[in-house]
Structure formats: C-alpha cells, structure tokens
Amino acid sequence: MKLEYTPAQQALRAEARAWLEEHVPKGPLPSFDLTREGFEAHRQWERTLDSGRWGMVTWPAEYGGRGLSLVEWLIFEEEYYRAKAPVRVNQNGIFLLGPTLMEYGTPEQKARFLPAMARGDEVWAQAWSEPQAGSDLAGVRSTATRDGDEYVLSGQKIWSSRAAFADWAFGLFRAPGTSRHQGMSLVFFPLDAPGVTVRPIERMDGKKVFAEIFLDEVRVPAFNRLGEEGQGWDVCMSTAGFERGLMLRSPARYQQAASRLTRLYQERGQALGQGVRDAVVQHWMDAEAYALSIYEMASRLDNGGKIGPESSTNKIFWSELDIALQRTALDILGPLAELVTQDDPLLADWLEDYVFALAGPIYAGSNEIQRNIIAERMLGLPRR
Amino acid sequence: MDFSLSEETLMLAETVERMLLEACTPAHLRKLATSGEAFDPDRWRRIAAMGLPGMNAPVELAGSGLDEVAAVLIAEACGRVALPEPLTEHAGVAAPLLAATGAGGELLEAAVDGEKLLAIGHPVNPLVAGADRAAAFLLEHQGEVHLVPADAVQLRRRESLDEFRRLFEVSWTPTPATRIADAEQGRRLWAEALERGALLTAAQALGLARGAIELAVEYAKVREQFGKPIGVNQAVKHILADQQVKLSFARPVVLAAAADFAAADLVSSGRVSHAKLAATAAAESATRAAVQVFGAIGITFEAGVHFYVKRALALTAAWGGKAFHRERAARRVFEAPIGPHNTFARAGAAA
Numbered sequence: 001m002k003l004e005y006t007p008a009q010q011a012l013r014a015e016a017r018a019w020l021e022e023h024v025p026k027g028p029l030p031s032f033d034l035t036r037e038g039f040e041a042h043r044q045w046e047r048t049l050d051s052g053r054w055g056m057v058t059w060p061a062e063y064g065g066r067g068l069s070l071v072e073w074l075i076f077e078e079e080y081y082r083a084k085a086p087v088r089v090n091q092n093g094i095f096l097l098g099p100t101l102m103e104y105g106t107p108e109q110k111a112r113f114l115p116a117m118a119r120g121d122e123v124w125a126q127a128w129s130e131p132q133a134g135s136d137l138a139g140v141r142s143t144a145t146r147d148g149d150e151y152v153l154s155g156q157k158i159w160s161s162r163a164a165f166a167d168w169a170f171g172l173f174r175a176p177g178t179s180r181h182q183g184m185s186l187v188f189f190p191l192d193a194p195g196v197t198v199r200p201i202e203r204m205d206g207k208k209v210f211a212e213i214f215l216d217e218v219r220v221p222a223f224n225r226l227g228e229e230g231q232g233w234d235v236c237m238s239t240a241g242f243e244r245g246l247m248l249r250s251p252a253r254y255q256q257a258a259s260r261l262t263r264l265y266q267e268r269g270q271a272l273g274q275g276v277r278d279a280v281v282q283h284w285m286d287a288e289a290y291a292l293s294i295y296e297m298a299s300r301l302d303n304g305g306k307i308g309p310e311s312s313t314n315k316i317f318w319s320e321l322d323i324a325l326q327r328t329a330l331d332i333l334g335p336l337a338e339l340v341t342q343d344d345p346l347l348a349d350w351l352e353d354y355v356f357a358l359a360g361p362i363y364a365g366s367n368e369i370q371r372n373i374i375a376e377r378m379l380g381l382p383r384r
Numbered sequence: 385m386d387f388s389l390s391e392e393t394l395m396l397a398e399t400v401e402r403m404l405l406e407a408c409t410p411a412h413l414r415k416l417a418t419s420g421e422a423f424d425p426d427r428w429r430r431i432a433a434m435g436l437p438g439m440n441a442p443v444e445l446a447g448s449g450l451d452e453v454a455a456v457l458i459a460e461a462c463g464r465v466a467l468p469e470p471l472t473e474h475a476g477v478a479a480p481l482l483a484a485t486g487a488g489g490e491l492l493e494a495a496v497d498g499e500k501l502l503a504i505g506h507p508v509n510p511l512v513a514g515a516d517r518a519a520a521f522l523l524e525h526q527g528e529v530h531l532v533p534a535d536a537v538q539l540r541r542r543e544s545l546d547e548f549r550r551l552f553e554v555s556w557t558p559t560p561a562t563r564i565a566d567a568e569q570g571r572r573l574w575a576e577a578l579e580r581g582a583l584l585t586a587a588q589a590l591g592l593a594r595g596a597i598e599l600a601v602e603y604a605k606v607r608e609q610f611g612k613p614i615g616v617n618q619a620v621k622h623i624l625a626d627q628q629v630k631l632s633f634a635r636p637v638v639l640a641a642a643a644d645f646a647a648a649d650l651v652s653s654g655r656v657s658h659a660k661l662a663a664t665a666a667a668e669s670a671t672r673a674a675v676q677v678f679g680a681i682g683i684t685f686e687a688g689v690h691f692y693v694k695r696a697l698a699l700t701a702a703w704g705g706k707a708f709h710r711e712r713a714a715r716r717v718f719e720a721p722i723g724p725h726n727t728f729a730r731a732g733a734a735a
Contacts (some may be wrong), residue, residue: 001386001387001388001389001390001393001453001639001643002385002386003385003387003640003643003644003728004385004728005385005728006385009385013725017725033662044654045649058645065481071385071386071387077724078723078724078727079725082723082724082725102405116516118713149482161410240457243735251727252724255722255723255724255727256723256724258722259722259723260723261715262718262722266718272515277714278710280713280717280719281710281713284713284717284722285658285661285662286633288637288727289633289634289636289637289658289660289662291724291727292387292634292636292640292727293632293636294631294640295385295387295636295727296387296388296639298387298389299385299386299388300387303388310632313632315630316626316629317626317629317632317633321555359637363634368618368622370625371618371621371625371626372618372621372622372625374625374628374629375615375621375622375624375625376621378625378628379597379601379624379625379628380601380605381601381604381605381615381616381620381624382605382613382615382616384613384615384616
C-alpha cells in the first residue's frame with residue numbers, strides 16, 4: 001500500500017489542472033435537459049475536451065484516449081470537479097457503454113464507435129428499462145428480429161436519460177419467442193432512424209431529464225450488436241457493474257459537494273447548532289470513505305482484478321450519501337430552501353441537486369435490488 | 385498510488401486469521417467465560433509462537449517491526465473472533481511506547497516474547513484494561529511516562545459487561561525512579577499512543593462487524609420459520625446487506641489511516657478519528673442487527689452473539705468516544721485542505 005502519487009501522476013494532475021483552468025467555461029452552460037441549445041453547448045464542451053485528449057483518459061490513444069490507469073482517471077476526475085467543469089452530457093456513452101465496448105467490442109466496432117464518442121460527435125442514451133421491466137430487467141419484451149444482415153427492432157423503452165436530444169441509444173432486446181435471461185442481445189440504434197419516436201418525460205420539477213422511446217420496425221445492421229447474439233444479459237451486467245460500481249458517480253462529485261456544503265455551513269449555518277455541524281462533518285467523512293473505497297477498487301482493477309457484487313455496496317452508499325448531504329444543505333437554507341431561484345449564488349443549486357438525488361436510489365438498479373444482490377451474492381443468503 | 389495490500393502482508397494476515405479462527409471459536413469463548421477467566425494460556429502460547437506480541441516493536445529490539453497496515457489486519461482478525469487476550473494494546477500500543485522511551489531493557493524483551501504483559505494507563509482511558517495480568521504499567525503523570533512494576537500499584541477492579549475486559553482503577557505514586565520519559569518527550573509519546581490505540585481499536589471493530597455479520601448470516605441460513613430459512617426474507621436480507629455496506633465503507637478508511645500513520649499531522653489524525661467512528665459505528669450496528677436476526681436467543685448467554693455486542697459497546701468508547709473523535713474529524717475538515725483534489729493531501733498543503 002502506497003498512498004502517494006508518483007511524479008508522473010503529479011505531472012498528470014498539474015497538466016489537467018492547467019488545461020482545465022484555461023478551458024472550462026467561465027459561467028455555467030445552459031441545461032442539456034431543457035433545450036437543444038443547451039445540449040449542443042455541452043456537445044461543444046465534449047469536443048473541446050477531446051481537443052485536449054481529455055475525453056476519456058483510460059482509453060487507448062487510437063480511440064482518443066491516453067491509455068491511463070483507473071487511478072489516473074480518478075486524478076483527472078478530481079481535477080475536473082475541482083475546476084467545476086460541466087456535467088458530461090455523454091456519460092452514458094463514455095462511462096457506461098465505453099468500458100463495455102472495450103471488453104466485448106470487435107476491433108471494427110471499437111474503431112467505429114469509440115472515437116466518435118470521445119469527440120462528442122455521437123452522444124448516447126441507455127435504452128434498457130421498459131414499462132413492464134424496471135427492477136426485473138430480465139422481463140424486457142422489445143424484440144430484435146434477425147433479417148439477413150439486419151435486425152428489426154420493435155417495442156418500447158422508458159426512463160432513458162438524455163434520449164430527448166441524444167444521437168444514439170444502446171438497447172436491450174430479445175429474440176422473438178425467448179424469455180427471461182435467454183435470447184437477449186445488446187443492440188445500438190440511431191435515435192433518428194425511421195421508426196423511432198422519442199417522447200420526453202418531465203421530472204417533478206418540469207425538466208425533461210428522461211424520455212420514452214418507441215420502436216416500430218427499426219432496421220439496423222447486425223454490426224450494431226455488441227457481444228454474441230443471445231449474450232445480451234451478460235453484456236448488460238458487465239455495463240451495470242461499471243455503472244453501479246465505478247464510473248457513473250466518481251467520488252470527486254461528492255467530495256466537491258461536501259466542500260461546498262462546508263463553505264455553506266461556515267458562512268450560513270454556524271448558528272444552527274451541533275446537529276448541523278455533526279451532519280456536515282459526517283457527510284464529508286462519507287464522501288471521503290467513498291473516495292478511499294474507489295481508490296481501493298481502482299487499484300484492484302488496475303492490478304488485473306474484476307468488478308464483482310461488491311459494486312452493489314457502492315451504489316447504495318453514494319446514493320444515500322447524496323440525498324443526506326443535499327438534505328443538510330436544505331436545512332441550512334431553511335425557509336429559502338423551497339425557492340427555485342436564489343439571489344445568492346451560495347444558496348443556488350442545492351434544491352435542484354436534492355431533486356436529482358432523489359432518483360439515485362432508483363436508477364441503475366434500485367437499492368432494494370442492490371441489497372438483494374449483496375445478501376445473496378456477497379453474504380450467501382438463500383434466494384428462496 | 386497503490387491501494388492494494390502486498391502479498392506478504394496478506395499472507396501474514398491470513399496465517400494469523402486461520403490460527404485465531406481455530407483457537408478462538410464461540411465454544412472456546414463460552415468455556416473461558418464459564419470458567420471465570422479472561423485469558424487462555426494455551427492460546428496465548430500460540431499467539432506468542434507467531435511472534436505477535438512483538439509485532440510492532442522495532443526489529444533491533446527483537447520485535448517484528450511490522451508496519452501499521454499489517455498491525456491493522458492482525459487487530460481485525462482479533463476482532464473477528466472477539467479475542468479475549470489483550471494482544472492489540474500490549475503489542476500494538478504499550479510495547480512500541482516502551483520501546484520509544486529507550487528504557488525497555490529486559491522487560492521489553494520479555495514483552496516481545498509474550499512472557500510478560502504490559503498494561504497502559506493512557507489519560508484518555510480512565511480505567512486500565514488487562515491490569516490483573518500485567519507485569520508492568522506505563523502510566524502518565526503531568527505528561528511524563530512512568531514505568532511502574534505491578535507490585536508498586538494498587539488495583540481496584542471495575543466489572544465490565546464484557547467478561548473478557550478486565551478493567552481496573554490504578555493507584556500509584558510517581559517517583560524519579562519510575563519516570564522513563566520527561567513531559568516534553570512524553571506528550572509526543574502519549575499522543576502517538578492515542579493514535580495507535582484508536583487505530584487498532586478501529587481495526588478490531590471492523591473484525592467485530594465482520595464476525596457479527598458472519599454469525600447472523602449462518603443463523604439466517606439454518607433457522608426456519610414458516611417452513612423456510614428466515615434468510616430468504618428480504619426483511620432479513622436487507623438488514624444484513626446494510627451492515628455489509630457499513631463495513632465496506634469503514635474498512636478502506638481504516639487501511640488508509642494505517643498507511644498514512646507516519647505522517648502524524650492533522651490530516652492523519654483526522655483519518656484515524658474517521659476510521660474509529662466509521663468502524664465502531666459498523667460494529668455497533670452489525671452487532672445489534674445480529675441480535676435482531678437471532679431473535680430471542682440473541683440476547684441470551686447461550687448464543688455467541690453477546691460477546692460481539694459487549695466488545696463493540698466497550699470499544700466504541702475506548703481510546704476516545706464518539707464526541708471526542710468527531711471533534712478531531714471536524715478539526716481536519718475545518719482546518720486542513722479539503723476538496724476532491726485533497727484526498728491524500730498533507731495538513732500544510734495549499735488549499
């Protein structure tokens with residue numbers, strides 16, 4: 001165990017910091033969930049990142065990356081959040097699909113999809129859940145029917161983040177007549193293909209953060225299938241491991257939020273008593289614990305290890321931490337907490353972040369499902 | 385930057401753990417408790433044969449000179465079996481303190497061999513644990529360190545709920561002959577002893593949490609109600625999964641606190657306090673959950689869970705309780721650099 005950065009890692013941090021200080025937009029970009037303009041502004045930022053080869057630092061250089069380790073990815077993420085850079089509009093692509101493409105993709109698929117992803121030319125949405133298949137994802141009904149060199153996709157997907165403006169989606173489909181975990185395939189489709197209809201869904205605050213996708217005999221080349229035909233469930237679970245365990249929520253996000261909360265407390269909360277102070281310290285410790293745990297996981301993966309069911313503990317931990325942290329901020333805001341706009345920048349964003357955090361225990365597999373996975377696969381309790 | 389444990393450390397920890405799992409089963413604990421004793425000489429011989437009493441003493445003084453990461457894994461193994469013998473305080477705190485004064489001599493040699501036990505009266509703990517078997521005491525007087533032989537102290541037993549913790553009030557009279565470190569050196573040594581004590585207590589608490597979860601899981605697999613094991617019910621599964629989450633996010637903190645120990649600054653002491661808080665919270669929660677899963681038998685003497693409940697209760701308050709460590713963690717938050725880029729910062733680093 002050696003908890004010191006190498007000179008090369010320190011140099012990477014310095015390089016990232018200098019580049020971000022120069023390039024991160026001075027003010028916040030307009031939301032990517034509200035308007036096409038906001039979405040395109042974020043796409044432009046992805047292109048800027050790519051111009052500095054910061055799009056996805058762990059990927060090999062041929063795909064637009066730097067071939068760095070996961071620990072080095074954490075260093076970049078720390079600098080990214082320190083610099084208050086924009087939320088990655090393409091996170092479904094670079095953090096979820098990317099690692100899965102790296103594992104299951106053919107060289108041709110990698111060459112086709114990864115560089116365009118790194119450049120922000122193709123922004124991705126995830127199309128897994130269906131109205132009747134939420135926690136029970138193996139219940140998906142949408143079909144991929146093989147027709148020569150093509151698949152014909154039909155069905156309905158829901159809760160697809162970014163789908164309102166994204167370019168592509170990676171969806172979970174099944175061969176007609178199959179059921180449960182058999183016969184599934186992971187297939188990519190363009191969101192502007194003939195037969196695709198996207199209908200945005202409003203969150204409780206009116207923001208169109210996700211969408212329904214209707215597929216009516218959408219034709220895509222068989223080239224768009226990731227992994228073997230019928231292997232879709234395993235491919236998805238590999239993505240899910242990364243999603244819950246590592247890349248969806250980098251620890252820097254919560255460490256940055258804990259820092260902001262500390263400042264909010266110091267400027268506005270000190271008169272509120274020991275309870276609020278204790279909560280602020282607790283959230284900081286929890287963010288730190290998450291970071292240390294992820295450093296441990298990243299070190300293990302860098303040394304050739306694999307993500308296992310322990311990724312489910314991560315998802316529970318960060319999602320509960322997020323809600324608790326935002327809730328304490330709202331306690332400090334007091335009667336101003338419910339206001340959707342704030343005059344003082346110190347008070348801004350907490351409410352939106354709280355509403356966002358409410359979804360954390362639900363998406364990427366509800367926390368109840370994660371607890372089942374921990375109990376059965378980590379602790380060995382009987383399924384039935 | 386590498387957060388993984390070395391092969392060497394892992395192998396050592398596994399060897400110790402295997403020996404303890406064999407030598408310290410719930411049946412052993414019950415038998416010892418029924419006999420009214422808190423120390424098993426046979427088990428201690430096995431512990432001594434592995435060199436554990438000298439694990440943290442310097443190599444040049446015949447110790448093993450293990451680092452804090454190895455010590456943490458050994459203490460964790462002790463917690464996992466709720467070890468009665470005071471190995472961690474003796475080997476992890478008292479022996480290094482005595483060695484650092486340079487006044488160890490033959491006593492330290494005997495302590496490293498496990499032939500004589502040391503007890504430590506740190507100002508943060510009002511009572512001295514394991515005093516009845518100690519050959520000598522390390523005691524504090526106005527910042528100084530005093531080494532006092534057992535025949536020069538008066539002991540008054542205070543009974544702990546944990547039958548394996550032998551706690552005593554110690555009365556003694558400091559003399560120039562007993563002083564082995566002056567106040568200036570002493571304050572530094574007592575401060576370091578506090579960090580060691582809190583760190584190794586945190587590590588034991590991790591082991592307690594793990595041991596309690598294991599007991600509860602095994603019970604939930606075999607105890608049947610409504611014609612099926614209670615462990616198939618989500619109400620039971622989710623209680624235990626939550627304990628695993630607490631444990632999973634306490635352990636890396638304890639490991640980081642150990643790896644960071646030598647820095648001895650506001651950041652490293654904040655990490656030790658975070659480790660103590662997180663690990664004892666995990667232990668407290670896991671032991672309560674285990675009692676709940678066992679049901680009525682969980683609060684009896686017959687089931688082994690109570691050893692874990694009692695030890696978790698004791699260790700939560702030992703070497704600084706919740707308020708004490710929360711305040712130290714707060715100092716680290718409010719007075720040292722924070723933010724995503726400062727996970728491994730030092731106290732003096734630029735914000």
